Amino acid sequence: MCKGKKEVILLTGPPLNGRDEYAEEALKLVGNEDYSYYHVFEYLKEIGKEMGVKITRKNVLDFAISHPDLMNEIRDEAFERIRKEIDESEKRVHIVSTPSLFRWGSGSVIGFTTTNLKLLRPIRVIIVLDDVLSVRRRIMNDPEWFERFGENPDNIKLTTLVMWREDAINHVKTLVHELKSEGIEVRYILQFGIRHPLGVFLDLIFRENEKPLVYLSYPMTGHEEEYYHCVRGFYDKLSEHFTVLDPGALDDWWVVAEYDNQVAKNPDIKKIKIKHLLDGDTIEELGRGDIEQATDILRRQLVERDFNLVDVSKAVAVYHYAEGVSAGVISEMAEAYRNLAAIYLYYPFKRRPSPFMEFYGMQNPSRRTMFKDEDEMIRAMVEEKEYWAKA
DSSP states (O other): OOTTOOEEEEEEOSTTSOHHHHHHHHHTTOOSOOEEEEEHHHHHHHHHHHTTOOOOTTTHHHHHHHSHHHHHHHHHHHHHHHHHHHHHOOOSEEEEEOOOEEEETTEEEESOOHHHHHHHOOSEEEEEEOOHHHHHHHHHTOHHHHHHTTTOGGGSOHHHHHHHHHHHHHHHHHHHHHHHHTTOOOOEEEEEETTSOHHHHHHHHHOTTTSOEEEEEOOOSSOOHHHHHHHHHHHHHHHTTSEEEOGGGSOOHHHHHHHHHHHHHOTTOOEEEEEOTTTSOOEEEEEHHHHHHHHHHHHHHHHHHHHHHHHHOSEEEEEOOSSSOOHHHHHHHHHHHHTTOEEEEEOOOSSOOOHHHHHHTTOSTTOOSOBSOHHHHHHHHHHTHHHHTTO
């Protein structure tokens, strides 16, 4: 990005995924970066007040569904004002935050239209996502939202939450496709997991030119704690030089894995007990039928999300600290190869890897088959950055 050139970034996603809380927490750590943050909902409230309409967090859904024309008018005016403020601003980065699309009851609330995006002209769209069990817990801890679900946890279905995600992502894809068909540049849509460290989010927003996007590919399931400790250590070292996207930053797979394990032990089980991933203490009981229905969608979303991260990255760093072949890793390497991204493979074992892994692992400027030393691989990536980062 040229110095002084403005960049508009649309920060969006499904509701109750912690988008604004996460972004605002990260932005507290910003030093002298030149940016403005626009929370669309605050504009809706102000414009509504001017029009004699009280819009609150509690009534906004019902109001939007009951008075769609008026809500559309208020939303369009909000984007007009934001665009005007951006045009008059001397800031370099402009982050606009709003939900994408939200279905509730018999209606839906649209966060933005094609017309809004044409006006906004975002150069990047970042969809902020959290795992479904954390979203469920967030609803239970929010009095206003919990009331919407009858203050009954059994009413908060995983199927509902994964469909919220599905609708939000599809809405973004559809509208960005329309923009591109009219010649309006959007560099990428990125599905960003909320478990990324705050510093990685800041690198993504402010330092992508200096620290290009790299996807970390690694076998994710069925390993001991030491393995994940090694992966995390490698991630931290890699993040010193690059903006590293981690598929583990959005982890719904453990819900699927727990379901599979408990059904295998007891085929007649009706309730699935799942410990929350983050604290390891809270145990939630979920209906088997709900998980079964949600699992089919979650599995597809997992693949699409990981491929999205690969597609936006300039390079893929494969940390294969396991001898067994990972179908996921091979697939991600193939996707990177298809997109002409550089691929660096760390494989420290004497036994030869799969010939496909070996072939894809050659797709880096140094043309090495694989690296047996992780620090050597990082050095090679840094030295060769000028070749692959500009691709």
